[in-house]
Amino acid sequence: MATRGLRHWMAALGVLAGLAIAQWSTGAEAADKVKVGYSPEPYAPFWIQDTTGKWGGFEVELIDALFKQMGKDYELVPIAWDGLIPALQEKKIDAIMNSMSATEERKQVVDFSDKYYETTVSFFGKKGDPFDYSEAGLKGKVVGVQTATSQLTWLQQKWGNVLEIKLYDTQDNADADLASGRIDLGLADTVYTAEGFLKSDAGKDYELKGEPVSDPLIGGNVGAAMRKGDPLLGEMNAAIKALRENGTYKKLNDKYFAFDVYGS
8 A cells, every 4th residue: 555655646746747847848938939019900901800810911921931030939919009118118028010110219218120111101081182281271180190109299299289189099990080080181101001091991982192201200110129138139130131132021022012112
């Protein structure tokens, strides 16, 4: 009985030890994954969600290609747009790859990789509606813009005393209010607007208004954001360069765009 009890006790210890090793391995594997933060909202053609809830799109495929190039595992972590930088600083995520422009204001708190695409911002509204890009033309207009964006910063500083700014938690909700006539104009990333909203059923009766706007407040270069001093930055830059040189970037570009989204 004593021997049998000892054997059972030793066997139990073996099982517990195996479980501990398995749990440690799982934890170690999870810790090795780079956590990439994104806002779980449609932003075509960069982020497109299918009927099963799976995300695809230019930026999603680019993320996958970059981490394969780096030889690193990653996981996408959904976080509301205005919580992405705080989550990065609090080490809940390791990087942000979500069409975030590298503005001077953001550079004060995070490091940005080299750009992986370039854009401007544009007003957009109902086809045929007159548009006058001046103080008199914009006076009293209600413009919808997503909160915590460089577009909002620019709009507040440039035209905040002239027009009414209506804030939205997601660009999708801003677009919906424009389509239903609750606001006069939208202001968003030009590439997203032209290649996403205006090509959708909801946006078919809308158009870009005026010339695209380029301003240091807005930032034009979109890159991956990381904590200050994170060595991942160097690896990311090298991977972006490699994809540009080996043709992977162009293949993705041509799948989603009829022009070079990287810019000059």
